[in-house]
Structures are given as structure tokens and as C-alpha cells.
Amino acid sequence: MKTNILSWLQEGNLTVPAVLFSEYRNMNLNEHELVLILNIITFIEKGNNFPTPEELSSRMTITVSECNELLRKLIQKGFIAIIDEYSSEGIRFEKYSVEPLWERLVDRFLIKNKNTQEVTKKADESDLYTCFEKEFGRPLSPFECESLAMWMDDDHHDPIIIKAALRESVMSGKLNFRYIDRILFEWKKNGIKTIEQAKNHGRKFRQKQTQNRPAQDSQGSTANSVPFYNWLEQ
Structure with missing residues (x-):
């Protein structure tokens, strides 16, 4: 007796994406429709591709008539479909397909x-404007706002990279949009799209600057020199 009960409990498992349970309400499905779909999937996995309304309603708390109405609505709403197929003997038969449901889930x-x-x-764009206004110490002009928008929309610079160029201009003592635009132009020309790439490029550029820097005077300083500071190390 117990063995038979265990066999009954182990009849099989139904594999359904968990997202269906979290999203069915947002997809305008109610609980009756969801359970009906699950029963259709169960029948299909058991080899019955076209269960009757009687078979489906026998597993639910709805009448055959209500089951028919739910099936009609599910087809109209594009969650299930009835498709024609042919057996190896050329016999035409109908079957349920839940492919529309999976497509709706993917779309969702x-x-x-x-x-x-x-x-x-x-959020990134808003933060970017805030960073610029903070560094410039004033609201941006319409022209400057347009430049920021063009860097993102036309030149497709990531806001993180634009922030990097802003900090580079600050550390270089050349805080202006023309200088920042030049940095972004050079980075794009060199295929720089990440902070790590900008970091490496900045290191090489600064090393080159150091090598070409004029000899220091007797007091150990050079006029208009900028201290070596790689902000990317922060």
C-alpha cells in the first residue's frame, strides 16, 4: 500500500520557469488561467498533447464549461495556441503549444x-551633470549641457569615461570643455572604453611627459610644472 502511494507521489516533476510565478500577474493572467496552463504543460509532458476540457477540468475546481471559456481566453490573449501536425502516416492531428507563453515571458x-x-x-547621466557642476562650481550653460549630451548620444562615450576625462582635466589644471573633448577624442581614437584602459593610457602619457619635462632649476622646481598625480590610482 505504502509503495503504491510513494509511486503515486513520484509520478513525475513539472519543470516550469520560476519567473512564470513571479510574472503571471503582470502578464494579466489570473490563478485559474495559470493552473490551467500548468495542467496543459503536465499533460503534454506525459504525452497527451491535446487534453480535453473534461480532462483538464477534472484536475481543477472549475466546470467543463468554465474550462472551455478559459481555454478560449488563453488562445485569444496569445498564451497558448492550437497547432496542426501530421503523424508519420500522414494523419492530421491537433495539439496545444505553450510556445506563445514562453515568447511572452521572454518579451517581458x-x-x-x-x-x-x-x-x-x-541616473548615470544625472550624476554626470552633478559632477560637472560641482567641479566647475556653477550650473552648466546650455552649450555645455549640449556638449555633454553629444558625448553620450552621438559619440557614445560611457558616463564613467566622461567622468574620467573630467578628473583628468582637473588634475591637469585645464578645466574646460574643449580640453575634456580633446581627451575623449584621443581616448576614442586609441580604442579606450574602460577605466582600466584609461588608466594604462594615462600612465604611459604621464611617463612620456616626465621624460620630456625641462630640467629643474637650482631650487628643484620648474615654472608652471604640474605635480605628477595619477587620479586613476584612486
Whole structure:
């Protein structure tokens, strides 16, 4: 008796993406529709590709008529489909497909991912404007705001790289948009897209500057010299 019960409990497992349970409400599915879909998937995995409304409703707390109505709605809403297939003998038969459901889930993921990226991008852009205004000690002019927007939208510079160029200009004592634009131009020309690449490029550039620096005077200093400071080390 116990062996039979254990066999019944071990009838099989249903593999369903966990995201379906977290997103079904946002996809305008209710609990009855979700359970109906899960039962369809169960039948399909057991080899019954086209369970009848009677078979489906027998596993739920709904009538056959209600099951028919739910099936109709799920098809209309694009969560399941009925497709035609042919056996090896050429006999036509119908089957349920939950492929539309998985496609909807993928679309949902892509939309959420895009929204997250847009929120992050807006936050980065807002922070970027704040950083510039802090360093310049004043609100940016319309022309400067337009330059920032062009660096991001037209030149496709990452806000992190633009911040790096801003700090480079500060450390070089040349805080102006023309100088920052030149830094970004040089970095783009040299294929620099990450902080690490900018760090390496900055190190080589400063080493070259040091080698070409005029000899120090008797007091150990050079007029208009800029102390060696690699802000990228911070």
C-alpha cells in the first residue's frame, strides 16, 4: 500500500520557469488561467498533447464549461495556441503549444531589462551633470549641457569615461570643455572604453611627459610644472 502511494507521489516533476510565478500577474493572467496552463504543460509532458476540457477540468475546481471559456481566453490573449501536425502516416492531428507563453515571458524579460537599463542610464547621466557642476562650481550653460549630451548620444562615450576625462582635466589644471573633448577624442581614437584602459593610457602619457619635462632649476622646481598625480590610482 505504502509503495503504491510513494509511486503515486513520484509520478513525475513539472519543470516550469520560476519567473512564470513571479510574472503571471503582470502578464494579466489570473490563478485559474495559470493552473490551467500548468495542467496543459503536465499533460503534454506525459504525452497527451491535446487534453480535453473534461480532462483538464477534472484536475481543477472549475466546470467543463468554465474550462472551455478559459481555454478560449488563453488562445485569444496569445498564451497558448492550437497547432496542426501530421503523424508519420500522414494523419492530421491537433495539439496545444505553450510556445506563445514562453515568447511572452521572454518579451517581458527584455522589457524589464530595457527599463532597468534606461533607469540606470538616466541616473548615470544625472550624476554626470552633478559632477560637472560641482567641479566647475556653477550650473552648466546650455552649450555645455549640449556638449555633454553629444558625448553620450552621438559619440557614445560611457558616463564613467566622461567622468574620467573630467578628473583628468582637473588634475591637469585645464578645466574646460574643449580640453575634456580633446581627451575623449584621443581616448576614442586609441580604442579606450574602460577605466582600466584609461588608466594604462594615462600612465604611459604621464611617463612620456616626465621624460620630456625641462630640467629643474637650482631650487628643484620648474615654472608652471604640474605635480605628477595619477587620479586613476584612486
